[in-house]
Amino acid sequence: MSDTQTVSFTQMKDGTKEDYELLDELExxxxxxxxxxxxxxxxxxxxxxxxxxxxxxxxxxxxxxTRAEEDGADIDWIVGALLHDVGDGLAPRNHDRFSAEVIRPYVRWEVAWTVEHHGIFQSFYYGHHYGWDRNARDRFKAHPCFQSCADFCERWDQSSFDPDYPTKPLEHFEPLVREVFARKAYDPEVIREGVVVGLP
Known part of the structure:
Protein backbone atom coordinates (compact mmCIF):
# COMPACT_ATOMS: atom_id res chain seq x y z
CA MET A 1 0.00 0.00 0.00
CA SER A 2 1.17 3.54 -0.74
CA ASP A 3 2.82 5.53 2.06
CA THR A 4 0.87 8.66 1.11
CA GLN A 5 -2.72 9.34 2.05
CA THR A 6 -3.73 10.24 -1.49
CA VAL A 7 -3.82 8.26 -4.69
CA SER A 8 -1.37 8.75 -7.54
CA PHE A 9 -3.97 9.23 -10.28
CA THR A 10 -6.10 12.05 -11.61
CA GLN A 11 -8.15 9.68 -13.78
CA MET A 12 -9.51 6.46 -12.30
CA LYS A 13 -8.35 4.42 -15.27
CA ASP A 14 -4.76 5.22 -14.32
CA GLY A 15 -5.04 3.95 -10.75
CA THR A 16 -2.80 1.18 -9.48
CA LYS A 17 -3.63 -1.76 -7.24
CA GLU A 18 -1.92 0.10 -4.38
CA ASP A 19 -4.09 3.17 -5.03
CA TYR A 20 -7.28 1.15 -4.79
CA GLU A 21 -6.09 -0.72 -1.70
CA LEU A 22 -5.44 2.66 -0.08
CA LEU A 23 -8.91 3.89 -0.98
CA ASP A 24 -10.48 0.72 0.34
CA GLU A 25 -8.69 1.15 3.67
CA LEU A 26 -9.49 4.86 3.97
CA GLU A 27 -13.15 4.29 3.12
CA THR A 66 -43.31 2.34 16.70
CA ARG A 67 -46.34 0.73 15.10
CA ALA A 68 -44.14 -1.89 13.43
CA GLU A 69 -42.42 -2.72 16.70
CA GLU A 70 -45.69 -2.92 18.60
CA ASP A 71 -47.02 -5.30 15.94
CA GLY A 72 -44.08 -7.63 16.66
CA ALA A 73 -42.18 -6.89 13.45
CA ASP A 74 -38.56 -7.96 13.10
CA ILE A 75 -35.63 -5.55 13.02
CA ASP A 76 -35.62 -5.25 9.22
CA TRP A 77 -39.26 -4.14 9.13
CA ILE A 78 -38.78 -1.74 12.06
CA VAL A 79 -35.75 -0.05 10.50
CA GLY A 80 -37.48 -0.06 7.10
CA ALA A 81 -40.49 1.68 8.64
CA LEU A 82 -38.28 4.19 10.42
CA LEU A 83 -36.29 5.05 7.27
CA HIS A 84 -38.95 4.66 4.58
CA ASP A 85 -39.08 8.45 4.02
CA VAL A 86 -35.46 9.29 4.86
CA GLY A 87 -34.96 10.39 1.23
CA ASP A 88 -37.58 13.14 1.45
CA GLY A 89 -35.07 15.94 2.03
CA LEU A 90 -32.85 15.27 -0.98
CA ALA A 91 -35.26 13.50 -3.33
CA PRO A 92 -38.81 14.68 -2.62
CA ARG A 93 -40.09 13.51 -6.01
CA ASN A 94 -38.64 9.99 -5.76
CA HIS A 95 -38.00 9.66 -2.04
CA ASP A 96 -39.23 6.06 -2.02
CA ARG A 97 -36.50 4.84 -4.36
CA PHE A 98 -33.87 7.00 -2.68
CA SER A 99 -34.81 5.65 0.75
CA ALA A 100 -34.74 2.08 -0.54
CA GLU A 101 -31.20 2.51 -1.82
CA VAL A 102 -30.06 3.67 1.62
CA ILE A 103 -31.23 0.45 3.27
CA ARG A 104 -30.95 -2.05 0.39
CA PRO A 105 -27.45 -3.43 1.19
CA TYR A 106 -28.41 -4.22 4.78
CA VAL A 107 -32.01 -5.46 4.95
CA ARG A 108 -34.11 -8.26 3.54
CA TRP A 109 -34.99 -7.95 -0.14
CA GLU A 110 -38.70 -7.82 0.68
CA VAL A 111 -38.25 -4.80 2.96
CA ALA A 112 -36.16 -2.87 0.42
CA TRP A 113 -38.72 -3.64 -2.32
CA THR A 114 -41.54 -2.41 -0.09
CA VAL A 115 -39.77 0.85 0.74
CA GLU A 116 -38.89 1.33 -2.94
CA HIS A 117 -42.54 0.98 -4.02
CA HIS A 118 -44.42 2.44 -1.07
CA GLY A 119 -44.93 5.75 -2.87
CA ILE A 120 -47.13 4.31 -5.59
CA PHE A 121 -48.90 2.08 -3.07
CA GLN A 122 -49.57 5.06 -0.79
CA SER A 123 -51.27 6.92 -3.65
CA PHE A 124 -54.12 4.45 -3.26
CA TYR A 125 -55.25 6.61 -0.33
CA TYR A 126 -55.09 10.02 -1.99
CA GLY A 127 -54.28 9.78 -5.71
CA HIS A 128 -57.88 10.23 -6.84
CA HIS A 129 -57.93 13.68 -5.21
CA TYR A 130 -55.28 14.75 -7.74
CA GLY A 131 -56.90 13.02 -10.69
CA TRP A 132 -54.39 10.15 -10.57
CA ASP A 133 -55.12 6.46 -10.88
CA ARG A 134 -55.35 5.40 -7.24
CA ASN A 135 -55.02 1.76 -8.36
CA ALA A 136 -51.69 2.30 -10.13
CA ARG A 137 -50.17 -0.15 -7.64
CA ASP A 138 -52.13 -2.94 -9.35
CA ARG A 139 -49.42 -3.16 -12.01
CA PHE A 140 -47.45 -5.02 -9.30
CA LYS A 141 -50.32 -7.38 -8.43
CA ALA A 142 -48.34 -10.45 -9.54
CA HIS A 143 -45.21 -9.48 -7.59
CA PRO A 144 -44.54 -11.63 -4.50
CA CYS A 145 -44.11 -8.50 -2.35
CA PHE A 146 -47.38 -6.87 -3.39
CA GLN A 147 -49.26 -7.82 -0.22
CA SER A 148 -46.35 -6.92 2.04
CA CYS A 149 -46.22 -3.43 0.54
CA ALA A 150 -50.01 -3.01 0.68
CA ASP A 151 -50.01 -4.09 4.34
CA PHE A 152 -47.03 -1.83 5.16
CA CYS A 153 -48.89 1.16 3.76
CA GLU A 154 -52.19 0.30 5.41
CA ARG A 155 -50.87 -0.54 8.86
CA TRP A 156 -47.73 1.54 9.34
CA ASP A 157 -47.48 4.32 6.75
CA GLN A 158 -50.84 5.92 5.96
CA SER A 159 -51.93 5.57 9.59
CA SER A 160 -48.87 7.31 11.09
CA PHE A 161 -49.81 10.99 11.03
CA ASP A 162 -51.43 11.11 14.47
CA PRO A 163 -50.02 13.67 16.94
CA ASP A 164 -51.69 11.84 19.83
CA TYR A 165 -50.16 8.44 19.12
CA PRO A 166 -47.62 7.39 21.82
CA THR A 167 -44.57 7.42 19.57
CA LYS A 168 -41.18 6.21 20.76
CA PRO A 169 -38.22 8.62 20.41
CA LEU A 170 -35.33 8.26 17.98
CA GLU A 171 -33.04 7.20 20.84
CA HIS A 172 -35.14 4.07 21.24
CA PHE A 173 -34.51 3.03 17.63
CA GLU A 174 -30.89 4.15 17.35
CA PRO A 175 -29.42 0.78 18.47
CA LEU A 176 -31.50 -1.00 15.80
CA VAL A 177 -30.23 1.35 13.09
CA ARG A 178 -26.65 0.77 14.22
CA GLU A 179 -27.15 -2.99 14.30
CA VAL A 180 -28.58 -3.12 10.78
CA PHE A 181 -25.92 -0.88 9.27
CA ALA A 182 -23.15 -2.87 10.98
CA ARG A 183 -24.09 -5.90 8.86
CA LYS A 184 -21.96 -7.00 5.95
CA ALA A 185 -23.34 -5.27 2.86
CA TYR A 186 -25.33 -7.49 0.49
CA ASP A 187 -24.90 -10.57 2.67
CA PRO A 188 -27.04 -13.23 0.94
CA GLU A 189 -28.11 -14.59 4.32
CA VAL A 190 -29.57 -11.17 5.15
CA ILE A 191 -30.91 -10.17 1.72
CA ARG A 192 -32.66 -13.52 1.10
CA GLU A 193 -33.79 -12.49 -2.37
CA GLY A 194 -37.10 -14.04 -3.33
CA VAL A 195 -38.08 -14.82 0.28
CA VAL A 196 -41.30 -13.15 1.43
CA VAL A 197 -41.92 -13.17 5.17
CA GLY A 198 -44.77 -10.67 5.18
CA LEU A 199 -45.80 -8.46 8.06
CA PRO A 200 -46.52 -10.06 11.43
Missing part, protein backbone atom coordinates in the same frame (compact mmCIF):
# COMPACT_ATOMS: atom_id res chain seq x y z
CA UNK A 28 -13.79 1.90 6.03
CA UNK A 29 -14.09 4.58 8.76
CA UNK A 30 -16.33 6.66 6.49
CA UNK A 31 -18.66 3.72 5.85
CA UNK A 32 -18.71 2.98 9.59
CA UNK A 33 -20.11 6.47 10.20
CA UNK A 34 -23.10 5.91 7.87
CA UNK A 35 -25.49 5.31 10.80
CA UNK A 36 -24.51 8.69 12.28
CA UNK A 37 -25.28 10.45 9.00
CA UNK A 38 -28.58 8.60 8.63
CA UNK A 39 -29.65 9.45 12.19
CA UNK A 40 -28.68 13.06 11.59
CA UNK A 41 -30.83 13.11 8.44
CA UNK A 42 -33.77 11.87 10.51
CA UNK A 43 -33.16 14.64 13.05
CA UNK A 44 -33.21 17.20 10.22
CA UNK A 45 -36.66 15.93 9.27
CA UNK A 46 -37.97 17.17 12.61
CA UNK A 47 -37.97 20.62 11.01
CA UNK A 48 -41.57 21.78 10.60
CA UNK A 49 -40.67 23.35 7.24
CA UNK A 50 -42.55 20.48 5.58
CA UNK A 51 -45.88 22.16 6.21
CA UNK A 52 -49.42 20.88 6.23
CA UNK A 53 -49.19 17.69 8.25
CA UNK A 54 -50.02 17.56 11.96
CA UNK A 55 -46.58 16.05 12.69
CA UNK A 56 -43.08 16.37 11.21
CA UNK A 57 -41.57 13.90 8.76
CA UNK A 58 -39.29 12.64 11.54
CA UNK A 59 -42.27 12.02 13.79
CA UNK A 60 -44.00 10.18 10.96
CA UNK A 61 -41.06 7.79 10.56
CA UNK A 62 -40.83 7.28 14.30
CA UNK A 63 -44.54 6.59 14.51
CA UNK A 64 -44.40 4.06 11.66
CA UNK A 65 -41.47 2.32 13.37
Missing amino acids: KPYIALAPDRILEELRKQDDPAHKGYKITRAQHGLQAA
Whole structure:
Protein backbone atom coordinates (compact mmCIF):
# COMPACT_ATOMS: atom_id res chain seq x y z
CA MET A 1 0.00 0.00 0.00
CA SER A 2 1.17 3.54 -0.74
CA ASP A 3 2.82 5.53 2.06
CA THR A 4 0.87 8.66 1.11
CA GLN A 5 -2.72 9.34 2.05
CA THR A 6 -3.73 10.24 -1.49
CA VAL A 7 -3.82 8.26 -4.69
CA SER A 8 -1.37 8.75 -7.54
CA PHE A 9 -3.97 9.23 -10.28
CA THR A 10 -6.10 12.05 -11.61
CA GLN A 11 -8.15 9.68 -13.78
CA MET A 12 -9.51 6.46 -12.30
CA LYS A 13 -8.35 4.42 -15.27
CA ASP A 14 -4.76 5.22 -14.32
CA GLY A 15 -5.04 3.95 -10.75
CA THR A 16 -2.80 1.18 -9.48
CA LYS A 17 -3.63 -1.76 -7.24
CA GLU A 18 -1.92 0.10 -4.38
CA ASP A 19 -4.09 3.17 -5.03
CA TYR A 20 -7.28 1.15 -4.79
CA GLU A 21 -6.09 -0.72 -1.70
CA LEU A 22 -5.44 2.66 -0.08
CA LEU A 23 -8.91 3.89 -0.98
CA ASP A 24 -10.48 0.72 0.34
CA GLU A 25 -8.69 1.15 3.67
CA LEU A 26 -9.49 4.86 3.97
CA GLU A 27 -13.15 4.29 3.12
CA LYS A 28 -13.79 1.90 6.03
CA PRO A 29 -14.09 4.58 8.76
CA TYR A 30 -16.33 6.66 6.49
CA ILE A 31 -18.66 3.72 5.85
CA ALA A 32 -18.71 2.98 9.59
CA LEU A 33 -20.11 6.47 10.20
CA ALA A 34 -23.10 5.91 7.87
CA PRO A 35 -25.49 5.31 10.80
CA ASP A 36 -24.51 8.69 12.28
CA ARG A 37 -25.28 10.45 9.00
CA ILE A 38 -28.58 8.60 8.63
CA LEU A 39 -29.65 9.45 12.19
CA GLU A 40 -28.68 13.06 11.59
CA GLU A 41 -30.83 13.11 8.44
CA LEU A 42 -33.77 11.87 10.51
CA ARG A 43 -33.16 14.64 13.05
CA LYS A 44 -33.21 17.20 10.22
CA GLN A 45 -36.66 15.93 9.27
CA ASP A 46 -37.97 17.17 12.61
CA ASP A 47 -37.97 20.62 11.01
CA PRO A 48 -41.57 21.78 10.60
CA ALA A 49 -40.67 23.35 7.24
CA HIS A 50 -42.55 20.48 5.58
CA LYS A 51 -45.88 22.16 6.21
CA GLY A 52 -49.42 20.88 6.23
CA TYR A 53 -49.19 17.69 8.25
CA LYS A 54 -50.02 17.56 11.96
CA ILE A 55 -46.58 16.05 12.69
CA THR A 56 -43.08 16.37 11.21
CA ARG A 57 -41.57 13.90 8.76
CA ALA A 58 -39.29 12.64 11.54
CA GLN A 59 -42.27 12.02 13.79
CA HIS A 60 -44.00 10.18 10.96
CA GLY A 61 -41.06 7.79 10.56
CA LEU A 62 -40.83 7.28 14.30
CA GLN A 63 -44.54 6.59 14.51
CA ALA A 64 -44.40 4.06 11.66
CA ALA A 65 -41.47 2.32 13.37
CA THR A 66 -43.31 2.34 16.70
CA ARG A 67 -46.34 0.73 15.10
CA ALA A 68 -44.14 -1.89 13.43
CA GLU A 69 -42.42 -2.72 16.70
CA GLU A 70 -45.69 -2.92 18.60
CA ASP A 71 -47.02 -5.30 15.94
CA GLY A 72 -44.08 -7.63 16.66
CA ALA A 73 -42.18 -6.89 13.45
CA ASP A 74 -38.56 -7.96 13.10
CA ILE A 75 -35.63 -5.55 13.02
CA ASP A 76 -35.62 -5.25 9.22
CA TRP A 77 -39.26 -4.14 9.13
CA ILE A 78 -38.78 -1.74 12.06
CA VAL A 79 -35.75 -0.05 10.50
CA GLY A 80 -37.48 -0.06 7.10
CA ALA A 81 -40.49 1.68 8.64
CA LEU A 82 -38.28 4.19 10.42
CA LEU A 83 -36.29 5.05 7.27
CA HIS A 84 -38.95 4.66 4.58
CA ASP A 85 -39.08 8.45 4.02
CA VAL A 86 -35.46 9.29 4.86
CA GLY A 87 -34.96 10.39 1.23
CA ASP A 88 -37.58 13.14 1.45
CA GLY A 89 -35.07 15.94 2.03
CA LEU A 90 -32.85 15.27 -0.98
CA ALA A 91 -35.26 13.50 -3.33
CA PRO A 92 -38.81 14.68 -2.62
CA ARG A 93 -40.09 13.51 -6.01
CA ASN A 94 -38.64 9.99 -5.76
CA HIS A 95 -38.00 9.66 -2.04
CA ASP A 96 -39.23 6.06 -2.02
CA ARG A 97 -36.50 4.84 -4.36
CA PHE A 98 -33.87 7.00 -2.68
CA SER A 99 -34.81 5.65 0.75
CA ALA A 100 -34.74 2.08 -0.54
CA GLU A 101 -31.20 2.51 -1.82
CA VAL A 102 -30.06 3.67 1.62
CA ILE A 103 -31.23 0.45 3.27
CA ARG A 104 -30.95 -2.05 0.39
CA PRO A 105 -27.45 -3.43 1.19
CA TYR A 106 -28.41 -4.22 4.78
CA VAL A 107 -32.01 -5.46 4.95
CA ARG A 108 -34.11 -8.26 3.54
CA TRP A 109 -34.99 -7.95 -0.14
CA GLU A 110 -38.70 -7.82 0.68
CA VAL A 111 -38.25 -4.80 2.96
CA ALA A 112 -36.16 -2.87 0.42
CA TRP A 113 -38.72 -3.64 -2.32
CA THR A 114 -41.54 -2.41 -0.09
CA VAL A 115 -39.77 0.85 0.74
CA GLU A 116 -38.89 1.33 -2.94
CA HIS A 117 -42.54 0.98 -4.02
CA HIS A 118 -44.42 2.44 -1.07
CA GLY A 119 -44.93 5.75 -2.87
CA ILE A 120 -47.13 4.31 -5.59
CA PHE A 121 -48.90 2.08 -3.07
CA GLN A 122 -49.57 5.06 -0.79
CA SER A 123 -51.27 6.92 -3.65
CA PHE A 124 -54.12 4.45 -3.26
CA TYR A 125 -55.25 6.61 -0.33
CA TYR A 126 -55.09 10.02 -1.99
CA GLY A 127 -54.28 9.78 -5.71
CA HIS A 128 -57.88 10.23 -6.84
CA HIS A 129 -57.93 13.68 -5.21
CA TYR A 130 -55.28 14.75 -7.74
CA GLY A 131 -56.90 13.02 -10.69
CA TRP A 132 -54.39 10.15 -10.57
CA ASP A 133 -55.12 6.46 -10.88
CA ARG A 134 -55.35 5.40 -7.24
CA ASN A 135 -55.02 1.76 -8.36
CA ALA A 136 -51.69 2.30 -10.13
CA ARG A 137 -50.17 -0.15 -7.64
CA ASP A 138 -52.13 -2.94 -9.35
CA ARG A 139 -49.42 -3.16 -12.01
CA PHE A 140 -47.45 -5.02 -9.30
CA LYS A 141 -50.32 -7.38 -8.43
CA ALA A 142 -48.34 -10.45 -9.54
CA HIS A 143 -45.21 -9.48 -7.59
CA PRO A 144 -44.54 -11.63 -4.50
CA CYS A 145 -44.11 -8.50 -2.35
CA PHE A 146 -47.38 -6.87 -3.39
CA GLN A 147 -49.26 -7.82 -0.22
CA SER A 148 -46.35 -6.92 2.04
CA CYS A 149 -46.22 -3.43 0.54
CA ALA A 150 -50.01 -3.01 0.68
CA ASP A 151 -50.01 -4.09 4.34
CA PHE A 152 -47.03 -1.83 5.16
CA CYS A 153 -48.89 1.16 3.76
CA GLU A 154 -52.19 0.30 5.41
CA ARG A 155 -50.87 -0.54 8.86
CA TRP A 156 -47.73 1.54 9.34
CA ASP A 157 -47.48 4.32 6.75
CA GLN A 158 -50.84 5.92 5.96
CA SER A 159 -51.93 5.57 9.59
CA SER A 160 -48.87 7.31 11.09
CA PHE A 161 -49.81 10.99 11.03
CA ASP A 162 -51.43 11.11 14.47
CA PRO A 163 -50.02 13.67 16.94
CA ASP A 164 -51.69 11.84 19.83
CA TYR A 165 -50.16 8.44 19.12
CA PRO A 166 -47.62 7.39 21.82
CA THR A 167 -44.57 7.42 19.57
CA LYS A 168 -41.18 6.21 20.76
CA PRO A 169 -38.22 8.62 20.41
CA LEU A 170 -35.33 8.26 17.98
CA GLU A 171 -33.04 7.20 20.84
CA HIS A 172 -35.14 4.07 21.24
CA PHE A 173 -34.51 3.03 17.63
CA GLU A 174 -30.89 4.15 17.35
CA PRO A 175 -29.42 0.78 18.47
CA LEU A 176 -31.50 -1.00 15.80
CA VAL A 177 -30.23 1.35 13.09
CA ARG A 178 -26.65 0.77 14.22
CA GLU A 179 -27.15 -2.99 14.30
CA VAL A 180 -28.58 -3.12 10.78
CA PHE A 181 -25.92 -0.88 9.27
CA ALA A 182 -23.15 -2.87 10.98
CA ARG A 183 -24.09 -5.90 8.86
CA LYS A 184 -21.96 -7.00 5.95
CA ALA A 185 -23.34 -5.27 2.86
CA TYR A 186 -25.33 -7.49 0.49
CA ASP A 187 -24.90 -10.57 2.67
CA PRO A 188 -27.04 -13.23 0.94
CA GLU A 189 -28.11 -14.59 4.32
CA VAL A 190 -29.57 -11.17 5.15
CA ILE A 191 -30.91 -10.17 1.72
CA ARG A 192 -32.66 -13.52 1.10
CA GLU A 193 -33.79 -12.49 -2.37
CA GLY A 194 -37.10 -14.04 -3.33
CA VAL A 195 -38.08 -14.82 0.28
CA VAL A 196 -41.30 -13.15 1.43
CA VAL A 197 -41.92 -13.17 5.17
CA GLY A 198 -44.77 -10.67 5.18
CA LEU A 199 -45.80 -8.46 8.06
CA PRO A 200 -46.52 -10.06 11.43
